[in-house]
Amino acid sequence: MRLSKSFSKTIKDYPKDEQSLSAQLLIRGGYVDKVAAGIYTLLPLGLRVVNKISNIIREEINALEAQEILMSGLIPKANLVTTDRYDNFDALFKLKGRDEKEYALGATHEEIVSPLAKKFTLSYKDLPFGLYQIQNKFRNEARAKSGVLRTREFLMKDLYSFHENQEDLDRYYDEVLQSYWKIFERTGIRQKTYLVYASGGTFSKYSHEFQSETDAGEDEIYVCNACSTGVNKEIVEGDFECPECKSKEYQIIKAVEVGNIFKLGTKYSQPFELNFVDKDSKIKPVLMGCYGIGIQRLMGTAVELNKDEKGIIWPEGIAPYKYHLISLGENSKQRADEIYNELVSRGIEVIFDDRDLSAGEKFADADLLGMPNRLVVSEKTQDKIEIKKRNSDSPELLELSQIT
């Protein structure tokens, strides 16, 4: 993409109404636009990041043989009354249609996916299966002060799994847990992310959260000094003891939840009578698991964990473009143009600063936007191209053919 044709532009001033640094950088870089508190529009660059994250998640979740669907955003009131959540789930936005029918906006989709699964699940032969979607969620948040880390609407990957017994649910849950590590590795946040024990519910003592260490986070986590297992402060009673290795040594960190996985058991299958006939012709309730990742929150977390005072340092896997090409001086314009066209024709993702700006302004924007590699073409580079990693101070000279 040519920056001269980009709709969005970088913004010099720090937005005054954003406390989190990730939101400030994403707004200043023209990645997102703030519509109102907790409500953002994804601009072209931000949408590219979100699509890259979504596709990584798709690849890993498809590898579990889960099938992608797209559920409705409107959830009829009756579905939520069935599970007793219509009046007990604070984060629901509620609304009324012209025919006096009442709905809530989907904040999570157990109440849609369970009756759907019931329509196609008859016997143990239909189990197990997984259904997921990447879809806009709405949450009636009391406060929405952390930029894109906690918002009133956001894309979420929500996966639901369906099983004939606890053993199979446990097996699948562990597979999803491993998928999540792959996703956080590929999106560049694994190193500072912890597997954290959190509160379970009726059917399970614990659930698991994936929490990334950042001062912008809202959670406090006890992290075991011996094995790095985390425990959410919410469930620590009395003295800390690591649930994995029993060590009592820990440190407390601030963190943001980037994913969670949960054994639902029969919590939602029972109210919807989502049953199956087992091998002995007995009717039994289906066991369920649910697994979420907030996409914009992952984007914001990636920025919190990968930035410096100059701007964003995108991890390779989710950068909107791999290269940021800059031409310096009138004499290099045509050559930079040819290099840009060549790279595009080779299918290489490159953003091209072809604007009439000073070197300083172009370098500052490249640092703010944060592509992993900066390419400079100037009289000084002669017939080569200067390449510098965003997180390095040592440029190198390369031939055009070496850029891949």
Add this chain to the structure above:
Amino acid sequence: MRLSKSFSKTIKDYPKDEQSLSAQLLIRGGYVDKVAAGIYTLLPLGLRVVNKISNIIREEINALEAQEILMSGLIPKANLVTTDRYDNFDALFKLKGRDEKEYALGATHEEIVSPLAKKFTLSYKDLPFGLYQIQNKFRNEARAKSGVLRTREFLMKDLYSFHENQEDLDRYYDEVLQSYWKIFERTGIRQKTYLVYASGGTFSKYSHEFQSETDAGEDEIYVCNACSTGVNKEIVEGDFECPECKSKEYQIIKAVEVGNIFKLGTKYSQPFELNFVDKDSKIKPVLMGCYGIGIQRLMGTAVELNKDEKGIIWPEGIAPYKYHLISLGENSKQRADEIYNELVSRGIEVIFDDRDLSAGEKFADADLLGMPNRLVVSEKTQDKIEIKKRNSDSPELLELSQIT
């Protein structure tokens, strides 16, 4: 995909609460699931069709150099008060947040895109540009009786364009019009689709709709016998005269609107003070156009126009899979399996009916699901494969290498 592993299954009985044949076929084929009146979940097969349609639209709209974004679904009340639509737009779903803030759900996005454009538009040098999204719209419909043709929520491609003068808006509008013909050609509905004059508004005498002929449609269109130009009955006053060729000969057809394009002029730029500085340093309001296509409606229309008594006949461009492979008899199972694996490894889109069902049941499902080409492997076909187009009765025998 192996049908033995498919979450959705075909349904024998016609759904009693669906009047339109497209909705009946899409539900029976397991493409969509009805959540409530006017509210559907896209199942794996339906999502594939919707993604194919979306990608065709993306390619054609990107060719106009429009830039893709993703706007918020929640629209603050203040934005809609600015344009006087909060109390005058029947189809808005309205809701209140916990902080007493009021919102409407996005039914169309002029009230988000106009203030967004204002942030990045300073002078004539920034114009023209186009912004679009493919996003879930919500409409508080009084009636929702036409299956996926008129729903309370649906994906929509909405494009907005921004111009310095009428001439440039006219030019862009004509380019979008040509893009729309390409989209309807590639999605298999062009032949029965008409360009139709419809009511304009304050800034334009007419807008244009693209209307596809089907008895399931809700609109009545006068179609000129001489040049096939249409006029929506809503704007025909007195005797018909074709606005293009002045002929007075016509027929009336029933049709469904699959797209519309509209010159907004300054209708939305004025209330938001979306202005620019022109070449003579004068401040002028930006001129706007808007251009919509409903994605699920396009899917439903494609089914209405491409079906027979046995089921759907997907146009090649939007079929979820190109081939539907069937193995007949125990002895052909292994060979069919090898053929399936070979086709998948070659990147060919194929659905494989590997279930233990009769030939009759498999053929009926293939006709209902409607992939463009049916492949049969049986003892009778020996080392070849029988191929039959969905809309033909003449099978042929091919080598595996001939299937591409």
